[in-house]
Amino acid sequence: MRQDGFHVRVLVVDDDKGIRETLGALLEEEGYDVSVAADGEEGLRVMLATREPMVVLLDLLLPTLSGEDALAAALEYFEGVGRSPVSFIIITANPQSVTAHLRTLIQRHHIPVEYKPFDTDHLLAEVERASAGGLVAG
Numbered sequence: 764m765r766q767d768g769f770h771v772r773v774l775v776v777d778d779d780k781g782i783r784e785t786l787g788a789l790l791e792e793e794g795y796d797v798s799v800a801a802d803g804e805e806g807l808r809v810m811l812a813t814r815e816p817m818v819v820l821l822d823l824l825l826p827t828l829s830g831e832d833a834l835a836a837a838l839e840y841f842e843g844v845g846r847s848p849v850s851f852i853i854i855t856a857n858p859q860s861v862t863a864h865l866r867t868l869i870q871r872h873h874i875p876v877e878y879k880p881f882d883t884d885h886l887l888a889e890v891e892r893a894s895a896g897g898l899v900a901g
Contacts, residue, residue, distance in 0.1 A: 771796070771815075773819075774798045775798070776806035776830065776833070778802060778822065782879075786886075790887075793890075795894075801826075802826045802828065806821065806825070807837060810833070816849075816850070817850070819837075819850070820877075821833065823860040823861070830855075831860075831868075851872070851893075853865075853876040855876065855878060875893075877889060
């Protein structure tokens with residue numbers, strides 16, 4: 764997908780290979796350029812390296828760096844540089860993994876949360892909304 768002259772990439776950060784592959788194939792069928800990361804550190808590296816719009820589907824329970832910590836680090840970095848090319852969608856199977864701190868970040872930055880197993884049509888609509896809605900502001 765292209766948005767405002769930029770190619771919109773979707774990054775799927777999930778430690779479950781099946782979810783990464785399934786979401787990757789689904790999103791590619793929809794015309795998105797998809798990247799995947801198996802852990803929080805790898806996902807954060809990709810997020811911080813991007814200069815073009817990116818939608819990140821971010822699992823919370825990840826090895827090496829939790830999704831919450833990766834999200835907080837990315838938001839802090841982008842606030843420091845004054846712009847964010849990244850929009851986030853939290854994907855999790857465990858509602859209890861949404862801590863008070865994470866709930867604050869979600870509310871402040873208007874980040875949708877999708878619970879696994881998710882409805883793929885609804886998830887695709889969230890990705891489209893995030894890619895069409897512009898860049899995430901702090």
